[in-house]
Amino acid sequence: MNFRVVLNVLGALLIFEALSFILPLSFSLYYRDGDTLSIVYTQIICLVTGTFVFFLTRSHAELRIREGFAIVGLGWTTLAAFGAIPFVLHGSIPLYTDAFFETMSGFTTTGASILTDIESLPHGLLFWRSLTHWLGGMGIIVLSLAILPILGVGGMQLFKAEVPGPSPDKLSPRIKETAKILWVVYLLLSVIETILLMFGGMSLFDALCHTFGTMATGGFSTKNGSIGHFNSLYIEIVIIVFMVIAGTNFSLHYSMLRGNLKSYWKDREFLFYFKFLLIMIVAVTGMLHLSHFLELGKSLRHAAFQVVSITTTTGYCTADFENWTNGGQLIMLLLMFVGGCAGSTGGSIKIIRIMIVLKQGVNEIRKLLHPNAYIPIRLGGRVIHPDTVTNVLGFFLIYMLIFAAGTVCMALFGLDLISAGASVAATLGNIGPGLGQVGPTDNYSAIAHGGKWLLSFFMLLGRLELYTILILFIPEFWKK
Amino acid sequence: MNFRVVLNVLGALLIFEALSFILPLSFSLYYRDGDTLSIVYTQIICLVTGTFVFFLTRSHAELRIREGFAIVGLGWTTLAAFGAIPFVLHGSIPLYTDAFFETMSGFTTTGASILTDIESLPHGLLFWRSLTHWLGGMGIIVLSLAILPILGVGGMQLFKAEVPGPSPDKLSPRIKETAKILWVVYLLLSVIETILLMFGGMSLFDALCHTFGTMATGGFSTKNGSIGHFNSLYIEIVIIVFMVIAGTNFSLHYSMLRGNLKSYWKDREFLFYFKFLLIMIVAVTGMLHLSHFLELGKSLRHAAFQVVSITTTTGYCTADFENWTNGGQLIMLLLMFVGGCAGSTGGSIKIIRIMIVLKQGVNEIRKLLHPNAYIPIRLGGRVIHPDTVTNVLGFFLIYMLIFAAGTVCMALFGLDLISAGASVAATLGNIGPGLGQVGPTDNYSAIAHGGKWLLSFFMLLGRLELYTILILFIPEFWKK
Numbered sequence: 001m002n003f004r005v006v007l008n009v010l011g012a013l014l015i016f017e018a019l020s021f022i023l024p025l026s027f028s029l030y031y032r033d034g035d036t037l038s039i040v041y042t043q044i045i046c047l048v049t050g051t052f053v054f055f056l057t058r059s060h061a062e063l064r065i066r067e068g069f070a071i072v073g074l075g076w077t078t079l080a081a082f083g084a085i086p087f088v089l090h091g092s093i094p095l096y097t098d099a100f101f102e103t104m105s106g107f108t109t110t111g112a113s114i115l116t117d118i119e120s121l122p123h124g125l126l127f128w129r130s131l132t133h134w135l136g137g138m139g140i141i142v143l144s145l146a147i148l149p150i151l152g153v154g155g156m157q158l159f160k161a162e163v164p165g166p167s168p169d170k171l172s173p174r175i176k177e178t179a180k181i182l183w184v185v186y187l188l189l190s191v192i193e194t195i196l197l198m199f200g201g202m203s204l205f206d207a208l209c210h211t212f213g214t215m216a217t218g219g220f221s222t223k224n225g226s227i228g229h230f231n232s233l234y235i236e237i238v239i240i241v242f243m244v245i246a247g248t249n250f251s252l253h254y255s256m257l258r259g260n261l262k263s264y265w266k267d268r269e270f271l272f273y274f275k276f277l278l279i280m281i282v283a284v285t286g287m288l289h290l291s292h293f294l295e296l297g298k299s300l301r302h303a304a305f306q307v308v309s310i311t312t313t314t315g316y317c318t319a320d321f322e323n324w325t326n327g328g329q330l331i332m333l334l335l336m337f338v339g340g341c342a343g344s345t346g347g348s349i350k351i352i353r354i355m356i357v358l359k360q361g362v363n364e365i366r367k368l369l370h371p372n373a374y375i376p377i378r379l380g381g382r383v384i385h386p387d388t389v390t391n392v393l394g395f396f397l398i399y400m401l402i403f404a405a406g407t408v409c410m411a412l413f414g415l416d417l418i419s420a421g422a423s424v425a426a427t428l429g430n431i432g433p434g435l436g437q438v439g440p441t442d443n444y445s446a447i448a449h450g451g452k453w454l455l456s457f458f459m460l461l462g463r464l465e466l467y468t469i470l471i472l473f474i475p476e477f478w479k480k
Numbered sequence: 481m482n483f484r485v486v487l488n489v490l491g492a493l494l495i496f497e498a499l500s501f502i503l504p505l506s507f508s509l510y511y512r513d514g515d516t517l518s519i520v521y522t523q524i525i526c527l528v529t530g531t532f533v534f535f536l537t538r539s540h541a542e543l544r545i546r547e548g549f550a551i552v553g554l555g556w557t558t559l560a561a562f563g564a565i566p567f568v569l570h571g572s573i574p575l576y577t578d579a580f581f582e583t584m585s586g587f588t589t590t591g592a593s594i595l596t597d598i599e600s601l602p603h604g605l606l607f608w609r610s611l612t613h614w615l616g617g618m619g620i621i622v623l624s625l626a627i628l629p630i631l632g633v634g635g636m637q638l639f640k641a642e643v644p645g646p647s648p649d650k651l652s653p654r655i656k657e658t659a660k661i662l663w664v665v666y667l668l669l670s671v672i673e674t675i676l677l678m679f680g681g682m683s684l685f686d687a688l689c690h691t692f693g694t695m696a697t698g699g700f701s702t703k704n705g706s707i708g709h710f711n712s713l714y715i716e717i718v719i720i721v722f723m724v725i726a727g728t729n730f731s732l733h734y735s736m737l738r739g740n741l742k743s744y745w746k747d748r749e750f751l752f753y754f755k756f757l758l759i760m761i762v763a764v765t766g767m768l769h770l771s772h773f774l775e776l777g778k779s780l781r782h783a784a785f786q787v788v789s790i791t792t793t794t795g796y797c798t799a800d801f802e803n804w805t806n807g808g809q810l811i812m813l814l815l816m817f818v819g820g821c822a823g824s825t826g827g828s829i830k831i832i833r834i835m836i837v838l839k840q841g842v843n844e845i846r847k848l849l850h851p852n853a854y855i856p857i858r859l860g861g862r863v864i865h866p867d868t869v870t871n872v873l874g875f876f877l878i879y880m881l882i883f884a885a886g887t888v889c890m891a892l893f894g895l896d897l898i899s900a901g902a903s904v905a906a907t908l909g910n911i912g913p914g915l916g917q918v919g920p921t922d923n924y925s926a927i928a929h930g931g932k933w934l935l936s937f938f939m940l941l942g943r944l945e946l947y948t949i950l951i952l953f954i955p956e957f958w959k960k
Contacts, residue, residue, distance in 0.1 A: 065851075066849075069848070151848065325891075325892075326891035326892075326894065326895065326896055326897055326900065327888060327891040327892035329891070329897060330887060330888050330891040330897055330900065331888060333897070334884055334888065337884075357877050357881075358881075360870075360873075360874055360877070361874060361877060361878045361881065363874070364870075364871065364874035364875070364878065364947070365947060365950050365951055365954060366954065366956070367871075368549070368631065368947055368951050369546075369951065369954070369956060369957060371545075386866070386870070389870065390840075390844075390866070390869070390870060390873070391844065391847075393840075393870070393873040393874070393877060394840055394841060394843070394844035394873070395844070396877055397837050397840070397841060397873060397876055397877070398841045398844065400880055401837075401838075401841060404814055404817075407810060408807060408810050408811060408814065411805075411806035411807040411809070411810040412805075412806075412807035414806065415806065416806055417806055417809060417810055417813075417898055417915075418897055418898065420806065420810065435897075467844070467845060467848055470845050471845055471848050471849065474845060474846065474849070476846075476849060477849060
């Protein structure tokens, strides 16, 4: 492990974080509601620390895979650790544990909050809170399309060939090129959503913040009532559409922008994702209409928003699904284990893995009939390598084991069984709202300190596809 | 599919069932509490139907793998369907749905009951209820050690080589030979336990019934208070020891009886099983002592019984773990997904699969460090074939998918989330008592009819290692 190289990149990240504070600073100066100094101080802390570390560790060593893993895990943690500072300095989130939870929730695009009164926060800090989503989302797209396929994490190598950019050789140039392309796509889509939201009557501030929350499948709102606050069908439709977009593989958007409009309907994962969303919306609409006697239009509106929001792991809400029937609540809980497409900003297990897991299930049963035949798993005519299948199954089972162990831990922190399970599902899957104590209208403030740190860890673990973090716990990893 | 052969075996099974009614009939005649006629009538129904089907379908066709699958699935169902009759005839369980649930629960060694007052049942029927456990347990040992390894179900082929009996060639002679050997072991252990329980003050009747419940890891008791009724440390210790024995691979007991005393400590699965039980007992003892301020001895007594009972999937109770802390309850819920060793009467996922799943998890992370290396999974020096690993992972994921889908269904039947999840975990894993509405001191009587049929199906599904039943739903299976 070349710690110099790792620290060097972390230093660069801190300088980048310092620069990104310029945006919330502008809003703070415009609205003048008392958070300017806390932002400026944090900016200085980041800039000084970053510059110091960066120049102290300059080296010409090449990035290797091991350093890549260390940078990803430590990078996200560093950004969250420093990003939490302004909340504490300003006093709107007095405890560092809470501030770290909130910022980690932002950078991991989770959207779980410890705030009881979001609207009491000054504009600059609210903007920073939402911006962490957007930055995190950007990071995730690059990570999942450019870095993880090379690192061979959890079946993501499936996408190795499909990624735009130069052929893989050394890590850095390839990553930079891909990042640039995806950055443009991400920025373009964000600009479009912001304009559309402003058409719906949102201020530039609210439109930007909610665009950040949508495009990153994050879920932080500037309002206590989340999207329900606006009570506008138009805004809900715009956000539903952009949540679906954010949950789609960004290399498809890239193809689309290059004129290949058909790329969506040729992509098996996207088709599954789209059909799955439709089926779930119909099912939940039916449930709301039949069990809650809600009129059909309203049922569809509520169902579409909540299903898309939870499946894409965004976490915006327009209805409190905790008041739904047991069956409805459970469907929402299970949707937390689905997630968006690979290469999207969505978290959780992800569509492609769900597809492979289901195909493998059917395959195993078929094999009993033909014990000596090799039945490969196909995805759109392409045969998936058995190693990749094992990889995906491995990811699925580790995800389940962490979910189970995490739920026990949260129960030991005193949460009831539903809240314990939902809090882990909602953080590990980067969704945000869960059920019970941490439901859509509640928040994470009442959880014990230890529990908050653990859940912050789960956000990171889920966001970075488990392996990227778990590998750091193998002693072998740190050996020369 | 040769339906003739299948029906022929089912006919034979019915004749066997008719004969096995002789035992409860004897107790009925001895105690004379009004169930004699209902037993005799059922015996006649089974005998007539069985003989009729058997002689009508006589053939010399050889059993093939497909027929094997059909016989296993349909055999268990037939036994339960006819075994339910005396309860309805007698009127102690007036509804056939309930009687079928109870009998399926018996034959699948689940131990889930719809009875609110067990002690009100006449002795003959109570004995039959417990006997279904014992017969089912015997069936499972033969199935898992002689039949499933040949059929290649869910990694059970691991045990192909270890099974006593002649080399595999055609199905029937091998199965018969193995069955005979295991029958002797099972009978011998049952005799020993019965004698030991009688030493503890139980009547022959109670001793036999509780032996059946223990050896089959079933859990039906003759008392409303389960084992807690006897309030005897001696009886609890005997039952704990025999639950552990029943959860052990019976080929190890066979080796032991042949003088190979060390076979237990050479078996990796048994070692893991034993250590796992000890660790869990210590953890739960600590929890009871520290959180519930129970004295250490009592904590240990409660912890040991409940942990062993749930892990081995027996389901006898001496304490209501629903009153434990959230963490304690959750540990019990998770133990429902462990199960005994393969080749035992225990149900659920089973130790060997848990071991392979855990090893595979660590392996996947290690692979990231050595992307091009082939790292095999070893179990006691033996390399597990990658196909077997995929098989086991497939089993694990299908188990989880059925658990999730089943929980949704039960929630749609109106159960709250905890009860819904626990009812599926407790039936799919053949445990019996769950949590919430179906906790240790409750029963399954209040569940809707449809829910009872579904749970009965889950008992069968779990008991027959999923695949054996799922294969029946593939259209290809039924083609010539």
